Amino acid sequence: MEIKKTAMAGTLESSDIQIMLSQGSNGLEFDLVSDVAKQFGKAIQATITDVLNTYDIHDAKVKVVDKGALDMVVKARAITVVQRALDMADEPDWKVI
Template sequence: MMEIKQTAMAGTLESSDIQITLTPIAGATEIHLDSSVGKQFGEQIKQVITETLASYKVEHVRVDAVDRGALDCTIQARTQTVIQRGLDQVDQVNWEVL
């Protein structure tokens, strides 16, 4: 399991993007989603975030995601970036989990 050391953010609030904030917490992982397309794609967005967290073995975090219609590949990339920032490993990207 990888431990998130600090709160981190990735992404923007521009159209077709997603802004993700990752905060370490003591309890189980929580995902809070604010999305302009949440009714249609909310579960898919959460699934992409959950799978990306699992690939890095990240647990015990609060994920705040503000989606503006991002594609799955963008959601995954933003989640990977915020994980790397939260782990304080931005210079040592673990490409093998991709």
């Protein structure tokens, strides 16, 4: 699917994650900022990539600022940002959950 607009989900509060998604042209381009990137960076990226693949998004710029979010929070924020970027927020695709 094609990203219709740049979108953001999440906050910069402790135990949360902020994800910004915008159009890209060279596959998935990640910019991850996290104090725990060395330990959990690949897992964070994999969770977000799984959500993007579910929506058939293969070209996007993904800016991530992690503040210690658990995996379920990462997934929830990723689903939210994708649905906002695809302009589906009013009609969410519940089967992805």
